[in-house]
């Protein structure tokens with residue numbers, strides 16, 4: 001149980017904590033910017049100042065890209081050490097005209113705070129700062145040693161995080177790790193995430209004639225790169241919805257029976273899920289697999305964008321000189337990104353028609369990860385979520401990628417507890433992103449409780 005004085009402190013400081021979050025949200029720390037002012041350094045400086053105020057030593061540490069904020073407090077050499085991860089960068093806010101209030105002018109209404117990053121991940125990250133402050137000011141300090149790793153490039157798949165974690169493995173070493181960058185399974189059902197898919201994000205370019213050609217004069221005499229690309233992309237799935245890249249399924253691990261039982265016990269509302277997406281029913285994906293398997297434990301391949309030819313209004317009869325597509329695959333444990341990239345290359349070599357030159361650019365990769373479903377940190381997180389939200393969390397996987405989880409496991413040897421406080425309809429990465437105030441305040445209680453629980457585990461050993 002969280003000491004009453006820590007919980008009381010959080011209750012008494014709600015309004016100030018909310019206005020501080022709004023201050024943080026006003027900084028436009030946008031990832032992947034094109035000409036917009038980059039507020040990432042400003043957000044990092046804000047965090048350092050904020051963390052030093054509650055007794056942590058904090059510093060901005062350079063990477064090959066946007067900086068990392070590293071902070072620590074070691075109140076007790078005998079206590080366990082907990083590594084807390086969060087990210088201060090946010091997705092670009094466009095399309096701007098779909099926001100009811102501007103993305104970087106936080107608006108509190110209908111029991112939620114609306115702003116870009118309110119949920120993902122500034123709001124969730126801030127619950128840990130509130131928790132540390134409450135321990136510091138109400139109980140004389142956190143019950144454990146704390147390290148914080150706050151990143152500025154998560155929304156770009158963390159391109160500089162692996163070298164940073166590898167170079168600083170000693171400084172980042174900890175007994176447990178906590179990440180709050182995910183969401184509840186359903187509005188009243190917290191969850192712990194123990195599996196994530198990986199990703200290979202690639203761009204395929206087909207080049208044909210030296211320039212666009214008249215499709216009447218030359219049609220039938222040259223291979224059209226747009227036609228060819230459409231054919232090749234279509235051939236990347238078979239009739240059963242399986243991906244046809246060579247070797248694609250070789251390393252995919254099937255879910256076991258115990259896991260299937262966990263998932264079938266979840267209150268998954270398939271019709272409601274379809275409605276929330278604006279489709280009649282969940283479709284696509286591999287035949288013979290249920291929706292949760294297709295989203296969580298099976299690999300996929302999706303075209304994310306196609307560009308070719310004449311796209312202005314009206315007609316223009318050309319054979320375009322080139323065509324390109326952005327394609328991402330989501331990887332299931334234990335697929336290896338490099339093997340999938342090799343599969344792409346072999347597929348393109350074998351299937352690209354005569355008259356076309358192909359090129360493959362890999363934009364980003366991340367490995368899938370599967371964490372233990374029974375670790376002490378997970379027990380501590382589970383009890384913390386139950387204390388804060390009144391319900392024992394479900395154990396789930398997620399279809400997306402959070403690269404840091406895999407790095408923490410592979411490089412630091414820690415299975416992190418992924419305890420997120422967002423709700424499924426919070427519009428992350430979309431206009432009108434929000435974070436419910438109840439999730440924000442109770443999330444801070446959970447963030448505080450997990451530290452106490454980890455401390456108790458150690459002292460009862």
Ligand SMILES: [Zn+2]
Nearest residue numbers: 120121154181
């Ligand atoms: Zn995030």
